[in-house]
Amino acid sequence: MATEDLEWERSKISSQDMNLLKKLGFAKKKDALRFPHEESYPSPPMEYRVSFVDHLIRGLSPPIHEFLRGLLFVYGLQLHQLTPNSILHVSIFITLCECFLGVQPNWALWKRIFCLRRNGSHGVAYNIGGVVICVRSDVDYFDVKFPDSVQGWRKKWLYVHEESSDSVEYNIAPFDGKTKILRRRSWDAEATEEEKLATEALMTRIRELQSTRGKELSGIQITAYFLRIRVQPLQARKNPLWTYAGDEDVERLSTDLPAKDLEKLIRRISKLNKKDTVPSSCKAKPFCSANPLPEGHLVLSSLPPLPEGGEVEERAVVTDDNQGTSRPESGVGGSQKSAASLEKENETEPFMKELIRFGTQFIGYRDYAAKLEEKLAEANKRADALAAELEQSETARLKAETDAAAVEDLQKRLDDAKNALSENITQHSAREEEILSRLESQSRRFVRRTNQEYELESPEGDQLLDALSLLEIHGDEARDGLSEAKIGLSRLFPYFFKKKEEPATFVALAKCFTSPEDLGLQLRQEGLKVGVEGTMALIAESQQHVDWSRVGNTGEIETKKWQSLIKAAKPSSKKILATLGYKPAPAPSSSKPEVK
Template structure:
């Protein structure tokens, strides 16, 4: 059995987990979630994907947000390969963009702030949760105070309904628990600094304005409080949030006790730490709309590098160029193969000719030797006859036709 198969075991979702999912509004729509029965290895239906309870409570909900779809596509990952803390990073980022920057999730800004790396422990490379999203070491970003590890999250898996799109890059890849995690150049690709400098300046202001400092915990608390899942595909961005009657809300307000318990579950905050009841900076919403000049500028910046489309188009262009080069190489290879076969045929013909020439030379040499032997024999006989003739006639006989010879 392969190592990646050993990571999966029968899902262990407790009654407490089920009550939490119900309270958070995930079971309100029929067929949104499906729970495994006795299978020890995921086998989702056609339009379902494998996810985890801890992904859902950190902002994930089907149908999945376009930005997360693009992130998985560009990085070449499956949903189950992201850790819960990585999912929370994406939720906070989308909330930051839509509620405090006033832009759609910006792919160039994401690449400037984040990179990803392999996840493992004690020499073991994970497949489930095998990738971690990290803040780049040279970037000042919100300290979210994530827990060092999330206990038992890999055992609490389930199926979420995911609608398919006609475009491949907009789809979550079908589940494959054996898919290897392969490092890509996109893992370390940096965002455009010049294009995102205005957004980074705004982030620094949000972090450092005295008395109005914004924190990662405040952002997390905010999206949990308004009951809109950042990683769910939505009709409206969060800067248009309409309050209690907003159509994107998946449940009613959580009791304060449940909200605080949830925050402590996904952070390092203890019971002694105070959970923020509001953000020090008012988020943009229907009640606090974007200022007109700021809205125009940030929407311009946001749409310049929205999501991952530019990156996808670039990848498609590179792929088309690679296909052209591959076709050209294939043509050259075919021509080379034909030339090789012709050269081999010519070489075989030359070799045959050389062999025949060698045989002819040997035959000629033998004929010459035979002719020479015959000539020698004839000369010997003539000399013998000449000696007999001299004895009889007492006259010298010259073989080469002597002058004045009467004979």
């Protein structure tokens, strides 16, 4: 029973697989991979194809190499129909050609080494991984040490981006999980005599690489080499591997893997056990920028054939395995008869041969026409959808053009507002600096005049606010001092200026006391005058005879006599002063009165 549809189930990619893909560099290019969500059957987005985690770790990476594109076309296969070991076969072959033979992947050489067979068991023909690439039984090729089976690989499917090629024929066909795998004549196609002659030197070189003593090359060495240099053989590249430039090579998908991770990966895709040693290098030196191709080296180029106005003969269907008429799979290795031998046997019956050929081509054309009709219907749907999107885009474009002037004006106004705001901020900052400078200057002037400096108990941390706080403290101190000074000067004013009215302002009041004359001397002289005149009045009141001429001659009185007279008159002087309203000084003055 063939179970193409029932083999698909929900993808189960683990976090370990995700981390491995990230280490290998698949997250480097955005949207190169997409992972399914809840779907149990693949439904890839446009320009994506279905592949597997085990394909990627064996050298596959989008965009896909043109040689693999050609193989899929010639063999009439989809990417999901190849097993992981088949993918590794192609990776090793491309690495062998580019790194050790110094040629592009060669189609003629490929046909000399490989053929295809169906993959199935117990009467079940698989669709996922339903085709196996195997080495022909009569060819001595590298022992790749494939694992007998890759466990659970069909459950780890995902989508890889398929970048369209300039040549439409090389584009991989869109995913179709229901398409049956049909065995084709191209699966067993052998190289022609001309192709064998052209590739004989390459086959000789392969035998030398296998058998040169001390420099034997193996399949596991080739596998370890392309995993180590981090260039995916099955990725479309601008440069072949023989130009590999080391750590700085532009084709590298990631940096070097840690030795432990590299060894674990090699053991995973091969059947090496823990006792087997993982090769750290190739015994045969690969071509690269440090080991360039010899001068005059001939670089052969041979890609799988493309259709010219229709399908190539190699893609003609031989049988449908599901109809029970296919050849035994056990003979694919080399015992099956090739297409060339079949034609030789039919030389005796040219008419039958021609009839079979036309019938085969008719079947191929019919299948091809059916596929073209499906693709045309799909293209028409896409064209209608694109037309609707174009109409919407045109409407949006017209609306955008209508609003363009308003948007431009708004943008201009926004720019003007930004510029004005910037200028305002600049002016504000300059003004703030100026204010701060003046406040600091005023604070220094106050300190110099009052010899008092203050500190804030809890500063705000803002220079302007702190300076204002200090200035307020200085201002309060100054105001209090001025108020006290005004009160004091107002009290003194009547004594110094008896006949003047007190000024209304403190400044005018203070100016009265800044006269160049000695106001204290004048006050003392007035006091002496009052004292002398009062004394003379008291003496006259006592009706005593006084020789006023002698009294005025104070120069004849000695100092000691002057002091004794004052001392004797002290008790009486207190009474006189009390009568006049004056309070006597605490200590008697021994100085002479000032006379001007």
